[in-house]
Amino acid sequence: MNKQPETDRIIIFDTTLRDGEQCPGATLNVDEKLLIARQLARLGVDVIEAGFAFASPGDFEAVQKIAAEVGTENGPVICSLARAIKADIKAAAEAIKPAAKARIHTFISTSDIHLEYQLKKTRAEVLAIAEEMVAYAKSFMDDVEFSPMDAVRSDPEYLYQVLERAIAAGATTVNIPDTVGYTTPSEFGELIRGIKENVPNIDQAIISVHGHNDLGLAVANFLEAVKNGARQLECTINGIGERAGNASLEELVMALHVRRRYFNPYLGRSPESEVPLTNIDTRQIYKTSRLVSNLTGMLVQPNKAIVGANAFAHESGIHQDGVLKNKLTYEIMDAQSIGLTDNQIVLGKHSGRNAFRTRLKELGFELSETDLNKAFVRFKEVADKKKEITDWDLEALVNDEIQQA
Ligand code: KIV
Numbered sequence: 001m002n003k004q005p006e007t008d009r010i011i012i013f014d015t016t017l018r019d020g021e022q023c024p025g026a027t028l029n030v031d032e033k034l035l036i037a038r039q040l041a042r043l044g045v046d047v048i049e050a051g052f053a054f055a056s057p058g059d060f061e062a063v064q065k066i067a068a069e070v071g072t073e074n075g076p077v078i079c080s081l082a083r084a085i086k087a088d089i090k091a092a093a094e095a096i097k098p099a100a101k102a103r104i105h106t107f108i109s110t111s112d113i114h115l116e117y118q119l120k121k122t123r124a125e126v127l128a129i130a131e132e133m134v135a136y137a138k139s140f141m142d143d144v145e146f147s148p149m150d151a152v153r154s155d156p157e158y159l160y161q162v163l164e165r166a167i168a169a170g171a172t173t174v175n176i177p178d179t180v181g182y183t184t185p186s187e188f189g190e191l192i193r194g195i196k197e198n199v200p201n202i203d204q205a206i207i208s209v210h211g212h213n214d215l216g217l218a219v220a221n222f223l224e225a226v227k228n229g230a231r232q233l234e235c236t237i238n239g240i241g242e243r244a245g246n247a248s249l250e251e252l253v254m255a256l257h258v259r260r261r262y263f264n265p266y267l268g269r270s271p272e273s274e275v276p277l278t279n280i281d282t283r284q285i286y287k288t289s290r291l292v293s294n295l296t297g298m299l300v301q302p303n304k305a306i307v308g309a310n311a312f313a314h315e316s317g318i319h320q321d322g323v324l325k326n327k328l329t330y331e332i333m334d335a336q337s338i339g340l341t342d343n344q345i346v347l348g349k350h351s352g353r354n355a356f357r358t359r360l361k362e363l364g365f366e367l368s369e370t371d372l373n374k375a376f377v378r379f380k381e382v383a384d385k386k387k388e389i390t391d392w393d394l395e396a397l398v399n400d401e402i403q404q405a
């Protein structure tokens with residue numbers, strides 16, 4: 001029996017490059033994926049789901065390159081998704097082979113609605129496939145994750161059976177997906193508790209959660225899951241992903257960080273413990289958010305929690321007065337804790353090159369001296385026509401300059 005070590009931290013499994021890329025219009029090329037993967041490693045994510053190796057030759061190449069370049073001994077685990085089909089699992093195993101730490105993530109649906117209309121299989125058939133394909137994945141490597149897709153809409157009794165058999169076949173992580181973003185926090189918490197209580201060998205696997213944001217509840221659902229025993233969270237930068245997106249990494253990590261005293265006891269710690277709940281370097285959050293937004297073309301709404309342009313801006317006189325006297329009056333976290341500088345530099349026609357370069361760096365742009373000079377000339381032209389140059393202006397301006405080059 002390969003008993004999983006108890007984790008004293010919450011494992012952050014980033015799926016920006018797999019589920020995040022399933023967001024309409026967000027496709028990335030191999031070089032862009034590598035840039036993001038390197039930044040995810042700097043951010044400190046524990047697992048990078050680098051893609052779906054079987055999906056296309058481009059995906060295979062991206063997963064393989066990320067495995068080779070980012071999957072170092074001290075780096076994150078590199079994972080590839082695979083349907084519960086031999087050809088998929090084989091391709092995943094091949095693509096992630098260069099990584100020092102590699103994981104196959106295989107899945108099959110377990111809800112009756114998926115079984116009847118999509119898979120056209122019986123419960124017994126799916127149970128057998130799950131068991132057989134986990135065992136097949138296990139023949140390539142020890143680290144195997146299994147997901148019963150649409151778990152939230154599956155019959156819990158059947159779900160418990162599938163999970164038990166998957167763990168017996170070698171799954172070291174069992175992931176519980178809310179594939180259609182349907183559940184609510186207390187319901188999801190109960191499901192995780194039910195799994196802990198009714199799957200006899202559950203102690204041999206880490207419980208993971210995966211969820212979509214169709215009702216805007218993904219992050220709240222995950223936090224309730226943590227309180228009930230989930231120890232891996234599958235999430236994406238800026239919450240990008242299929243339809244309304246996935247649970248957002250920055251919101252989860254900062255909720256666990258800011259409210260650590262509340263969550264500590266659920267991880268068996270004293271409420272006062274200052275040991276971080278995740279391995280994330282929160283100061284890398286803003287930079288990562290900008291990079292993903294720039295490369296995917298998915299804009300971040302200004303009022304988005306944590307990384308939106310207004311997240312640390314104070315507009316009303318009363319709030320401004322309060323924060324000038326003591327920031328704690330209206331701020332629950334420091335701008336610096338996510339990698340922003342405290343003072344907001346307003347860029348205009350009187351700004352110099354240094355301020356321009358600094359702001360670009362904060363937005364995730366590291367330009368060569370030549371590109372910077374070109375962008376600076378253009379910036380001055382735009383600044384002559386506008387009172388204030390916003391971050392959106394800067395991004396458009398740099399993208400134009402880089403694209404023209
Ligand atoms: O949403 C989902 O169910 C998934 C699985 C493949 C984990 O993305």
Ligand code: ZN
Binds near residue numbers: 177179
């Ligand atoms: Zn998903």
